Amino acid sequence: MAIEHEQLSETHIVGADTQQWIVRAEDCPVLAQRHISHLGVGDAAVPYRIVRTRLSGAYIHGSLSGEGRMLLDGRWCIMRRNMMSFAPAHALHAFHAVPEKRWQYCWLRYLPSAPRSVVGTIAPIMQDFDPEPMKYAILGLYSEVFHGKGDAASCVMWVDTIERYIARFADPWRRDPRIVAVFESVMPTLERQWTIEEMAEIAHVSTEHLRRISRKVFGRSPMQQLTQLRMQHASHLLATSDLPVEEIAGRVGYQSPFAFSKTFKRMNGVSPSHFRLHTRE
Template sequence: METSDLLTETHIFGDDTRLITVRADHCEALAARHIAHVAVIDAAAPYTVVRTHLSGAFMQVCLGGAGRTLLDGQWHTHTVGVASFAPAHVLHAFHCLPDTRWQLCWVRFMPTSPRSLAGAMAPGLTPFDGRPLEHAILGLSREMDADADPGTCATWVDIIERYVARMIDPWQREPRLNDMWNAVLDDIGRPWSLEDLARLANISPEHLRRLCWKNFGRSPGKQLTTMRIAQAANQLVTTQKKIETIARDVGYVNPFTFSNTFKRLTGFRPSEYRSRPRT
C-alpha cells in the first residue's frame, strides 16, 4: 500500500472473504471483559483494513496463509503461528496479498480495557499458536447461535481471555521486567539509560538486552521509545496539552526529535495525528 492510502479509515472485505464474529452488543460475557468483539476470518484480496485511530487495543493471530501488517511504522509479512498486537491510539493496517488466502482470528478490546491503556504494551509480532484461541472463539460463536447460555458463554470468554494473556502479558512471565517497566511508566519522562534500567531489574545490561529481545522482540531502548510514543499518542487524543508539553512529558527535550520519532512510528506528525477525523 502507498503512504497516501493510510490516511483514510478503510474497511474492504470483498466478496470472497468469510467472517464469523461475536460482538459485545450481543454477548454480556464479552462486555464484562471489556472486549468489543472476537472473530475468525478467511480472507482474500482485496481484503484491506486501515485504522487511522485505533480506539482500543487489537490482537490478531495468523492461522493460515500470509498477509501484510503495519506495526511500529513498518510493514511486516504476517505468517502462520505469529500474533500481532496493536495498542490503542496507533495507526494500524493490514491487507491480503494477491492470490493468497489469509486465515486469522482476532480479539478487539474496548477503550476501557486495561489492555488499551497507554503503555500497556508496545506494538509487535510474537510467535503464538492461534488454533486454541480460534477454537474458543468458534465455540463462543456456536453457543451464541444456539441457546446463548450465560454461564457457557462466560466459560468460553474466560478461555479466550486466558489465551490472550499468554501473548499479551509477557511482562508477567518475567517479574524483573514487569517491575522495571512499571517503574518506567510511572516516570516515563525521565532520561532513562540502559544502566538505569538494568539497575531497576537488578541484572546486567547485557542480560536485560537478552530478556527484552526474548520477550518483546526489540531492544530495551526501542521498547522505551515505543512506550513513550504510545503515551504521547494517548495524550494527543485525550488532552488539550500543547505538543511541546507532551514531548517533555514523555522524555523528549527537543520537539523536532519528538516529531520525527512520532512520524516514524505512527506515520503522522503529532499535529496531524491530533487533527485526524476519529471513528
C-alpha cells in the same frame, strides 16, 4: 514508506469473497462485561482491506494460514501462519489480503474502557505464536451464541479461555520479576531521562543481561521498549487532549520537540500533527 502512511484513510472493505464469523458485545453480554467489542474468525481474499487511523481499543490479531499484509509499529510486514500481533489503542493499524492468496485469521478487539486499552500497559507486539487454540475457542463461543442456547456459564468458559490464551501471548514480561520491577518504575515516569544503567540497577543484573532478558520477552532492547512506551503515551495524549506538541514531547522525555516529532514519525509513519488531525476527524 512514511508518505504512504500519510495517504492512508479510515477504511473498512470486506468484499463478497471474504467470510467472517463474528460475535459482538450486543450478541453476548459476557463480552460487554469483559470490555470486549467483538471477536471472530475470518477467511479473506482481495479486496479485503482494513485501515484504522484512530484505533480506539486494543486489538489482537492471529494469522492462521495463507498470507496477508499488516501495518503495525510503523512498518508493513507479511503475516503468515502462526503469527500474532497486538496493536495498542491509538496505534496506526492496517491489514489487507493480497492478490491470488487467501488469508485465514482470528481477532479480538477491546473496548476503549478495557484494561488492555489503557495507555502504558504494553507496546505493539508482532511475533511467532500459534493462534489455533484461540480460533477454536472463538468458534466455540460463536456456536454457543448463535447455534446453542446462549448459556451464560458456557459463554464465560469460552471467553475465559480466549482471554487466558491472549495473556500467554501478550504478558510474558509479567512472568519475570526483574522486567516487572524495571517497567513498573519506568511507565509512570516516562518524562525522566532513563539510562540502561539505572534500569539494570533496578533489576539487579548487568546491563548486558538486561538487554538479553528484554529481547527475549519484548523482542526489543530496554531502551527501544522505553521509546515504544513513550510513543504510545504520546499517541494517547495527541488523541485525547489539546496539549501542544511541545508539551507532549516534554511529558514523554524529549527536551527537543523536533527530536520527538522525528521519532514519532519514524515509528508511527505520520507526524504528531497529522496523527492528531486524523483522530479528530
